[in-house]
Amino acid sequence: VGVLVLRGATVVTMNGGEIIENADLVIRNNRIIGVGERGEVDIPSGAEVKDVSGKTIIPGFVDTHAHFRHPVNLHRGEFWSYLTNLAYGVITTRDPQTATTDVLTYQDLVRAGKLLGPRVYSTGPGVFSSENIKDLDHARDVMKRYSDYYDTKTIKMYGAGNREQRQWIIQAAKEEQLMPTTEGSLDFKENLTQVIDGYPGHEHSFPVFPLYKDVIGLTAFSRTVYTPTLLVAYGGPWAENYYYATERPHDEVKLQRFMPHHNLDERTRRRNAGWFMEEEHVFEELSVFVKDLVEAGGRAGVGSHGQLQGLGYHWELWAMQSGGISEHDILKVATIQGAEAIGLDTDLGTIEEGKLADLLILNSNPLDDIRNTKDLAYILKNGYMYEAETLDEVFPNQRELPTFWWQNTEPMNVPGVEK
Numbered sequence: 001v002g003v004l005v006l007r008g009a010t011v012v013t014m015n016g017g018e019i020i021e022n023a024d025l026v027i028r029n030n031r032i033i034g035v036g037e038r039g040e041v042d043i044p045s046g047a048e049v050k051d052v053s054g055k056t057i058i059p060g061f062v063d064t065h066a067h068f069r070h071p072v073n074l075h076r077g078e079f080w081s082y083l084t085n086l087a088y089g090v091i092t093t094r095d096p097q098t099a100t101t102d103v104l105t106y107q108d109l110v111r112a113g114k115l116l117g118p119r120v121y122s123t124g125p126g127v128f129s130s131e132n133i134k135d136l137d138h139a140r141d142v143m144k145r146y147s148d149y150y151d152t153k154t155i156k157m158y159g160a161g162n163r164e165q166r167q168w169i170i171q172a173a174k175e176e177q178l179m180p181t182t183e184g185s186l187d188f189k190e191n192l193t194q195v196i197d198g199y200p201g202h203e204h205s206f207p208v209f210p211l212y213k214d215v216i217g218l219t220a221f222s223r224t225v226y227t228p229t230l231l232v233a234y235g236g237p238w239a240e241n242y243y244y245a246t247e248r249p250h251d252e253v254k255l256q257r258f259m260p261h262h263n264l265d266e267r268t269r270r271r272n273a274g275w276f277m278e279e280e281h282v283f284e285e286l287s288v289f290v291k292d293l294v295e296a297g298g299r300a301g302v303g304s305h306g307q308l309q310g311l312g313y314h315w316e317l318w319a320m321q322s323g324g325i326s327e328h329d330i331l332k333v334a335t336i337q338g339a340e341a342i343g344l345d346t347d348l349g350t351i352e353e354g355k356l357a358d359l360l361i362l363n364s365n366p367l368d369d370i371r372n373t374k375d376l377a378y379i380l381k382n383g384y385m386y387e388a389e390t391l392d393e394v395f396p397n398q399r400e401l402p403t404f405w406w407q408n409t410e411p412m413n414v415p416g417v418e419k
Helices: 080-087 102-111 136-150 163-175 188-196 213-222 239-246 253-258 261-268 283-295 311-321 327-341 370-374
Strands: 003-007 010-012 023-028 031-037 048-051 056-059 061-063 090-095 119-122 154-157 179-182 201-203 225-227 359-362 376-381 384-387 393-395
Touching: 010 023, 056 327, 061 311, 061 327, 080 090, 080 253, 080 376, 090 327, 102 119, 136 154, 136 163, 154 163, 163 179, 163 188, 188 201, 188 213, 213 283, 225 283, 225 327, 239 311, 253 261, 283 311, 283 327, 311 327, 311 370, 327 370
Parallel strands: 003 048, 010 056, 061 090, 090 119, 154 179, 179 201, 201 225
Antiparallel strands: 003 023, 023 031, 056 359, 359 376, 376 384, 384 393
């Protein structure tokens, strides 16, 4: 799609502690071909130079536990959940346990350029105890469904039996080059055996607090990626209810643009789960383990659980940071560690030569305040650049995103916004 130079921004590469001020970031087609201080990077002739002075550039966000709530057997044009996530900077997603195989068609449509959306990866339907795994050979047969037929690259082992059965599944998955993740299931003993047995992913928070150095050290040593999904926290009110009570998501113009308004109203105007005093919430305590784990050399992932498409990812990110982890470390969790979690770190997660051009250009620096993560100016996916507010393409083409069947054309009931 040509050569683009992003000039003048602060680039937080997520490569160690590297931060490049007043940078030149050079993209050819869909890959980064150079990044460094301005004047120190070769600029190909004919490149389009875009001044992004005063802005901050970070890698695209990775949602390691995304649920898109796909409409089953219904394909009619753009899919609003995909658009909403992309507009909020969620450029790579892994949906663990989709219940339906329809997601495989949707992700193919995105990959083929027929739908606009994030990179969509999926475990397909979970591997449940209903498989009744008899032995290792049986586990191999089940895994071939995913490696040969669904071609998912990953599975969700969802409480699929006793420990021996779970061990057969992980051995068979390794042989089939599948990366399995697990379900927390509010069972701490089971959680620890899955970490010990080498499962690469753990979904939902450990249901115990506080956790001490034995569990911190074990989880860090195992390299299991811990995705706590605090928006649906164990042990107390869900963190999403805290943000629904303290933010005004209904008035987000971007959400109104990309989300069907009846869906937004259903979620934001009243909550059946009720209202909780702030001290009833547990996400701040649960997120202390994220800090301890990452500081011990372990890995975590940001997973929004599809609770509120797009914006919910930022809520989860902020909740995970509330336990005291540094802004830089939680941004690494959201980018490079998320890419590692789903096996894509050779292409994604950092800003360096050779990586795919999946980038976020922010108006303000999230290292100063983690709430700045949603202050987005532009989204780059695979070298294509879009305005974050509208998803209008600005490079390499100038192309407005059309209005879709579910959309209102003007913001509704938003203070300070003219209709």
